[in-house]
């Protein structure tokens with residue numbers, strides 16, 4: 001991170017924008033850049049044209065004196081100066097209408113371009129986190145995820161992409177004006193440069209490092225605010241009962257106060273360059289006066305030089321100001337760029353639909369599987385081997401931390417074994433057959449994930465075209481159909497945040513119905529550890545019993561033996577090794 005912050009902001013910004021652009025989009029970006037320059041030139045021309053037009057139009061003699069206006073006057077054949085003035089005024093109005101329409105059109109093209117790019121970056125960020133290896137993903141906090149996927153792309157578009165367009169179009173304008181000055185009067189150019197360079201350095205350098213610090217701090221604070229809000233939601237009851245509402249609110253408000261104060265500071269700093277530049281412009285007039293009187297020894301040229309300097313300053317000073325402001329904004333967003341580049345080198349585990357297929361007619365073999373978590377000395381699964389026939393129901397027991405969930409996570413390819421392999425009908429599971437594997441296997445987690453949505457959407461995971469017959473089958477198998485049918489609007493009933501309107505057993509059975517909705521052949525059930533009341537226990541056992549009558553191959557991680565009644569075999573794990581294999585009856589007899 002430290003090294004990254006030392007890099008030149010323009011190079012870093014350009015590189016990060018180019019990463020997201022296809023070659024077609026790069027061409028479009030160049031086209032928008034040309035449009036932006038054209039609109040700036042049209043703006044300059046518009047303002048520059050006002051003074052001569054007004055001067056010439058106000059004096060009939062000046063029309064004759066001017067080659068340009070005289071030619072127009074004669075060519076069209078005006079009879080009076082008044083008519084000519086009317087013509088000039090109408091032309092001016094039409095020009096300004098067209099000019100402003102053009103500038104607006106350029107803005108629209110730019111906004112549309114950045115709008116599409118913002119969505120593309122959100123898409124890319126979503127994929128990056130979605131396909132991140134699970135052990136990395138599980139270390140992230142929800143608030144950072146929300147920040148990185150939703151807030152960071154918007155900040156990148158506003159704080160980097162738009163600023164880059166602005167920066168380069170201003171650079172172009174400044175170069176044009178400077179070239180004009182060199183051609184007109186190199187001495188005047190030299191003095192202007194002597195004035196402008198310190199102005200840039202004076203304004204930019206202190207503001208730049210401050211902006212970077214502000215940006216980095218805001219980047220840290222934003223996720224803290226999101227976390228405070230998420231905690232308020234998830235722990236509303238506990239927080240209230242513990243009387244900690246004020247404490248939690250204070251964390252949020254303190255964070256927000258600091259963010260607002262930093263934003264205000266950042267705004268004040270953005271005004272600073274403009275003020276410094278104005279002071280320097282006045283200083284420049286004094287220097288030009290001295291130059292005209294002392295070096296050119298001609299005070300007539302003073303008026304002319306001041307005029308030219310004023311004209312140049314009128315256009316160039318705001319440009320320099322914008323140049324500085326845009327560089328400062330980019331510097332403030334360098335942590336946003338860093339955030340986007342995070343995990344780029346990581347091998348993402350993508351699930352492609354056109355992967356290899358999987359045949360499951362015979363059985364699954366766990367062959368010498370070993371797995372350790374990163375940074376842990378001892379393996380969680382230690383050279384473990386066993387075979388399961390198709391249709392078998394396997395119970396997995398063992399003390400807390402013995403590796404039951406980890407083993408199933410390897411079967412579900414959420415974790416990948418460091419040695420050994422899982423063979424399905426003799427074919428090893430790997431990244432090429434993962435999509436087919438996911439069509440074969442279903443999973444009911446310890447604490448089923450439930451959305452604040454209807455029962456139907458929770459079972460089908462928001463299928464756009466749900467198979468209602470399959471939903472009925474799944475609800476029946478999960479022993480939840482009777483309950484759903486008793487509700488006034490059945491499966492269209494909303495279940496609240498994390499299924500707040502349901503009992504523990506109902507939540508778990510919706511999770512089972514979701515797994516069964518997918519027409520799978522293998523089901524992994526990680527039974528809830530929390531003490532279940534006898535009614536809930538009975539409801540879940542009933543659901544397991546019903547599924548056990550099918551040909552589905554089942555792995556049941558159980559903490560209560562009643563869930564294992566229908567298992568063909570029970571494996572006991574200890575420190576990642578199978579220490580016992582028995583039948584349900586043997587297990588009951590031994591205990």
Ligand SMILES: Nc1ncnc2c1ncn2[C@@H]1O[C@H](COP(=O)(O)OP(=O)(O)OP(=O)(O)O)[C@@H](O)[C@H]1O
Pocket residue numbers: 135138373380398399400401402403404405406407529
């Ligand atoms: N993401 C992780 N990073 C590091 N260690 C982990 C991670 N997940 C689990 N562990 C550790 O691995 C070991 C096995 O955990 P696992 O969840 O597989 O146990 P378990 O037998 O399913 O336990 P329980 O019955 O309590 O659910 C535990 O010591 C746990 O602390």
